[in-house]
Amino acid sequence: MTPPPAPSDAVAIELNAVLVALTANQPLVLTLEDGTLLPSGPFATEHPTLQSGLRAWVERQTNHPLGYVEQLYTFADRNRPGSDGCQRVVSISYLGLTRERLSAGARDPEWRSWYRYFPWEDWRAGPSPLIAQTILPKLTTWAEAGGDATSRRERQQRVEVSFGDGAETWNEDLVLQRYELLYEAGLVPEAKQPAADPVPGMPMRHDHRRILATGIARLRAKIKYRPVFFELMPPEFTLLQLQRTVEALAGRPMHKQNFRRLIDAHGLVEPTGASSAEARGRPAKLFRFRREVVLERAVLGSKLPLSRPI
Amino acid sequence: MTPPPAPSDAVAIELNAVLVALTANQPLVLTLEDGTLLPSGPFATEHPTLQSGLRAWVERQTNHPLGYVEQLYTFADRNRPGSDGCQRVVSISYLGLTRERLSAGARDPEWRSWYRYFPWEDWRAGPSPLIAQTILPKLTTWAEAGGDATSRRERQQRVEVSFGDGAETWNEDLVLQRYELLYEAGLVPEAKQPAADPVPGMPMRHDHRRILATGIARLRAKIKYRPVFFELMPPEFTLLQLQRTVEALAGRPMHKQNFRRLIDAHGLVEPTGASSAEARGRPAKLFRFRREVVLERAVLGSKLPLSRPI
DNA sequence: TTACTTATACTAAGAATGAGCATTAAAATC
DNA sequence: GATTTTAATGCTCATTCTTAGTATAAGTAA
Structure with a gap:
């Protein structure tokens, strides 16, 4: 039907990472050069797979383990924004979730709220x-x-x-x-x-804002059937903190009681026995994630318990 | 953080396609070389994007339009099965749906039921x-x-x-x-x-059976929220034919009345006015797909109306 | 003590889902 | 021509899942 593909001439491989963390109820993404670029990872490493290479590279840079990694998309358009037209650039992008941020307030790399790039996405x-x-x-x-x-x-x-x-x-x-x-x-x-x-x-250079949009979209879809949001949480947390995290990602407010019922129905957490007195009101019980459920089958029944804004 | 990636040495780009059609209630996949390979498309074409190049190539080969194309995954593992170890192979795979098969009974390319490769997937x-x-x-x-x-x-x-x-x-x-x-x-x-x-x-060479598994999995997940299965149907069809198509893809039997209720509730079809007298029983009304709903929001509420086998 | 937060329990209405019965309409067979 | 078989289609009922609350408990700040 077709002869085996000949090695293509002049192909550059580029890895782009959408690295997400969460602080103060803001979803953050790691950026370079005054927020105009996503980090690019090396391609030819000693690692056997792209994913393990990316993971090692991120962990070396941020000093924190990457909780979750998933491939996003491969762009290889000839007239892709940012390609100079003569050389084909193949850009393989990944989504990664991490628990803590590196040095606060640093510039280059810098964590920025993704709503600076997509202000209309915050509802x-x-x-x-x-x-x-x-x-x-x-x-x-x-x-x-x-x-x-x-x-x-x-x-x-x-x-x-x-x-x-x-x-x-x-x-x-x-x-x-x-x-x-x-x-x-x-x-x-x-x-x-x-x-x-x-x-x-805020725009980005090349097609990096499109890659970021791909990552946000994927993550918003993902949290509906896999509890990946736990990768962004500290080891112990209150249910309200968990709710604020999911709300930050989904960009929508949720109904508190129904959110708790959902988390409970799927057995996602277990109480640690301790309570938090961080906030003013009644102290909340602290919970930890039940790691076992990651292995279990799909969860959260594709619908988040949204609430209508008051 | 990292210098811009240098063009990698010795990278071969390969396109793999999981092309799906459906005949006689069997989900078919296009194969080469006695069913041991998936077709590989050319990479460096005159087309601006990978997807348009793949689409043109498939349409030229099969003489039928590709109804739906979606990127599956990019494999670039160093010790990927089939790579010779010295040259890195980047394999970008796509899923494509098409309405009719090319010359029946041909060998190379040949359409084969995907359940020959995954017999345990047919429930x-x-x-x-x-x-x-x-x-x-x-x-x-x-x-x-x-x-x-x-x-x-x-x-x-x-x-x-x-x-x-x-x-x-x-x-x-x-x-x-x-x-x-x-x-x-x-x-x-x-x-x-x-x-x-x-x-x-039946096994395949290299990692082509893994790519096929990726395609089947993606398609099974997809039909729950996007009615892509219409791309496999003739322009007019009965509701039972539609049900058999979805059953062939999902590999599971469905409850007839509830299946119809679901299709109806989402306004996926409209009657043509004609009836079919293909089978023995009462003639079934013929329907056509309402193209408008492709643009509309998600459908089928993530649950197919499965039936328990009798 | 009062006002204010936040946590948590519980409920009622409505929508979606799962399972099946009953009826209709044609072809095939006796 | 009557009867059997096959399928299409209409309808119901129970159950579960969602939505949208009300009510109450348990703390802190003033």
Whole structure:
């Protein structure tokens, strides 16, 4: 059918990592060069697999173990933003979760909240006002400028699917679709023909903001059926701390009682016996993660116990 | 943190495709060389993206459009089965769905039922007897041969999670975990130290059976929230034909009335007005897929209406 | 002591799911 | 032509899962 593929000429392999940590209820991502780049790992190492090489490299750099690693996507587009056109760049990206941050306040590498890059993705205090006030109007203009009637209707439908109506119908998993729609509409500075007035949100170089969007989307989808969020928690924690962590990742508020019922129903935690008196109110019991459940089958039944904002 | 990655020396890029079609209620995969290889596509093409290049290549070869394409995984392990050790091979694999098969009965390329490679994955007629009779005994032996007590318990737990108890608790999505467990236990011919009596199921060269397992697993998971199975259907079909298609992919029987209720509740189809008189009984109405729903939000609520075998 | 937080128990309504009965409509067979 | 067989389709009922609360307990800060 096809001869065995010949070794391709002039291929550069690049590893990109979306490294996530969590501090003060903010989801953080490790960045370089004033927040404009994701860290790139070495490819040709002594390690047998990409994943083990990446893990060792991150652990050496941050002095903390990587709790969870998963491959995100491989980009190899010829006219990929950032490639110079003559050499094909294959970029293999990974998502990694880690428990603690390296030296606080450092620059390069620096941990930054991912909502600086995607401010419209934070709905923890209710629907992001950015969407109804800024994004939807611009996208509607773009949709109405589409060529023929079919194209216009298709654009409108994509806007509606990705962003909902700006209030009730929000799907927090569609991070990547939303970014790509804004990219196509020229509403982010990375676009080929960027508009004069892009939507708020810090850009990155090359296609690193797209890779970050891929990572956030994957993580938001993942926490619904695998309790990976424990990799971001300290060994002991209260249920409210756990809830705030999940809310930070999902970008949405949750119903406290139902959240606890869910965690309990799946046997994710066990009490340590101790209590925390960190906050002002009634002391909360401390829990630890039951490692055994990682091996068990899927959990959390694909639905997070969202609450409607008050 | 790290200098920009230097172009790696001696890297070969290989594209592998898991191309799926469906005929006579069998899920088929395109193979080469007497069923021992998956097709490999060219890498350096005139196309701007890997995906468009793969799509064009497949459509040229099979004379049928590829309905759906998705990236599966990138393997780049140094001691990957099939690599000769000196040159690093990066293998990017894709899943593609297509509607019709090319010339029937052809050899090379040839469409083969994926259950020839994974006979234990077909539970359409109830729990696969292979599991209780052959696989679980062998895996139990392997688990009990583990080094210390901790290792033995961990092995047992992995067997239990991947294969369940051989009867009630079966998760059809864990195709890859099951194959990898059998690989580790030396129970497939591809293993490094294969046992004298591997479990039934046709092997493939290199790591192509692992790639196929990845594709099946991805597809089984995908149909629960995106109706991609329509890409395998003719333009008009009866609801029973649709059910048989989903059953072929998931490898499990479904409850007919509840399956129809689900399809109906999500507005996936619309009647064409015509009826089919293919089978003996009462003629079934013909339906067509409502293309609009592809754009809409997630569907099928993560649960297929399984039925217990009679 | 009072006001305020936070934790935790419990419940009622509604939606989704699992399982099956009953009926209809055609072809095949006697 | 009546009867059997095969499938399609309509409908119900119980159970479980979700949603959205109310109520109460147990601490700290003023």
